[in-house]
Amino acid sequence: MILNNGRFLCVPVLLLLIIVGMAGHAGAAQTLRGTGDLGLIIERASGSLVVVETTSHTALGRVEGLGDLSHASAVFSRDGRFAYIFGRDGGLTKIDLLRTEIAKRIIQSGNSIGGAISQDGKLIAVSNYKPGGVRVFDAETLEMVADIPATMEDGTLSKVVGLVDAPGQKFIFSLWDAGEIWVLDFSVGPEPGLTKFKNVGRNPYDALITSDGRYYVAGLFGEDGLAKLDLWHMDAGVTRILDGYGRGEEKMPVYKMPHLEGWARAGDYLFLPAVGRHEVLVVDASTWREVKRIPVHGQPVFAVARPDGRQVWVNFAHPRNDTVQVIDVPSMSIIRTYTPGKAVLHMEFTPRGEQVWISVRDEDRVDVYDTRTMQVMRTLSTQKPSGIFLTARAGRTGL
Amino acid sequence: MRSLKTPAPNMRFVEAMIAVLICAAALAPTIAPAGEVLSQNRRSDLNHLLRHDCGSCHGMTLKGGLGPALLPEHLTAWDVDSLAAMILRGNPQKAMPGWSELLSDAEAKYLAQRLLEGDAQ
Numbered sequence: 001m002i003l004n005n006g007r008f009l010c011v012p013v014l015l016l017l018i019i020v021g022m023a024g025h026a027g028a029a030q031t032l033r034g035t036g037d038l039g040l041i042i043e044r045a046s047g048s049l050v051v052v053e054t055t056s057h058t059a060l061g062r063v064e065g066l067g068d069l070s071h072a073s074a075v076f077s078r079d080g081r082f083a084y085i086f087g088r089d090g091g092l093t094k095i096d097l098l099r100t101e102i103a104k105r106i107i108q109s110g111n112s113i114g115g116a117i118s119q120d121g122k123l124i125a126v127s128n129y130k131p132g133g134v135r136v137f138d139a140e141t142l143e144m145v146a147d148i149p150a151t152m153e154d155g156t157l158s159k160v161v162g163l164v165d166a167p168g169q170k171f172i173f174s175l176w177d178a179g180e181i182w183v184l185d186f187s188v189g190p191e192p193g194l195t196k197f198k199n200v201g202r203n204p205y206d207a208l209i210t211s212d213g214r215y216y217v218a219g220l221f222g223e224d225g226l227a228k229l230d231l232w233h234m235d236a237g238v239t240r241i242l243d244g245y246g247r248g249e250e251k252m253p254v255y256k257m258p259h260l261e262g263w264a265r266a267g268d269y270l271f272l273p274a275v276g277r278h279e280v281l282v283v284d285a286s287t288w289r290e291v292k293r294i295p296v297h298g299q300p301v302f303a304v305a306r307p308d309g310r311q312v313w314v315n316f317a318h319p320r321n322d323t324v325q326v327i328d329v330p331s332m333s334i335i336r337t338y339t340p341g342k343a344v345l346h347m348e349f350t351p352r353g354e355q356v357w358i359s360v361r362d363e364d365r366v367d368v369y370d371t372r373t374m375q376v377m378r379t380l381s382t383q384k385p386s387g388i389f390l391t392a393r394a395g396r397t398g399l
Numbered sequence: 400m401r402s403l404k405t406p407a408p409n410m411r412f413v414e415a416m417i418a419v420l421i422c423a424a425a426l427a428p429t430i431a432p433a434g435e436v437l438s439q440n441r442r443s444d445l446n447h448l449l450r451h452d453c454g455s456c457h458g459m460t461l462k463g464g465l466g467p468a469l470l471p472e473h474l475t476a477w478d479v480d481s482l483a484a485m486i487l488r489g490n491p492q493k494a495m496p497g498w499s500e501l502l503s504d505a506e507a508k509y510l511a512q513r514l515l516e517g518d519a520q
Contacts, residue, residue, distance in 0.1 A: 044459065045450075045451075045459065068458065068459060068460055068462075070454050070455075070458055070459030070460075070464075071455070071458075071464065088458055088459065088460075088462075088464065089460075089462070111458070111462065111463055111464065113464070113465075129463070129464060129465070130463065159465065161465075176465065203494065205465075205494075221494055253489060253496030253497050253498070253500065254494070254496050255452065255455070255496050255498075255501075256452070256455045256456075257455070257456070257465065257494075318452045318455075319501055343451070361451070362447075362451075384451075
């Protein structure tokens, strides 16, 4: 009897479970979506970010509780579902873009500046100012797998900048205080190999790796020039390019450090911001010689090539940071000057380059430009927006 | 521990400086130390500058970045005049730009005062 009653009761419960299950499935089907057109906008002052999609240019939701996001940046998991946010306060936060929520969050240091994801997507490296060095984490669990203090010869720690990933499970970074470039190699096992290049120049401030993953180029704040490492020929060491481009002239006060990123390449050329000068430097990417200097509105911060390499968009340092200029690559001249408003901080192209998203911090606005008509096609209201990062970065070395 | 070892005259000096600043602020809230009048708008711009543009290197909460932390406990060796002079002159060895092209003496002193008072955030 008891057994029969039990069976009898099971039927409605099972039916209910099936109905609930189907409803849940139908709900999921409605919201199924890919991540290829997703991205995020950092809201630096409020410790939040907005998840956006670039097909109809809308905000999908806001994620809060990310700490101090001044100078925050992001990398993406290889499936484009998760973003890893590197905050100023040492916070490392894994964001689920589809659920618009924090998947995991740790405070990994006292003060950090950026990060990178390994070629296989399994490791997240963070560059720290305090304590100076690089820490590497499991991308799934955010558990630390390696701690590499940037110890200088006098035993103190150097601030670390310009951290990028490179093919072969490598991470490369520069030591601001020591003037060194280090290559960390995780292809050899859990204990990474470490190769140090010393005396590369004074105060490397940021670096880029070309999108083929071959050349690592660090900008030098303390000298007129850049340090280049050919990863195919590491034994050849670090060489200097654009040596003495300022030719000893006194540079202007630099109110904001320029940034170097893998977007710098347009066709056969690299477009690089000059430090303390109102110029974009154009370098032939095969000979590494200077081709031209393009006079621009102010001291460039970012020079970002449209994915087809036909244009380079440039923003500027304080106090001339209300302007964006567009360089036409074939003629190497400025074809457009916009004044979106005070504190234009970042520009990000959609993967095929038909749109560029531009953050205007002090106007609490992100403008989306149509790069064909050169008109603003959409404006999103956000709080003190800074970095804009789209998931297309997931498939690119060094971003 | 450090405060125990700090010589008394220094403490008195700091206290005196604070007292002077408080008096100055109370007596003439819109008059900067050099006598130049800073409008409420300009002061609001300067507060914004401190948080966001100084913050590029020193961190938005002034806890440090490429540049050192600028919270009061890190600035015990400085007074308004020396700090304002550093802001205007900069330190080329440490990538600190001189702000004299953009800021007047009075404005630099206002910023220095804000930093030393610790209410810059």
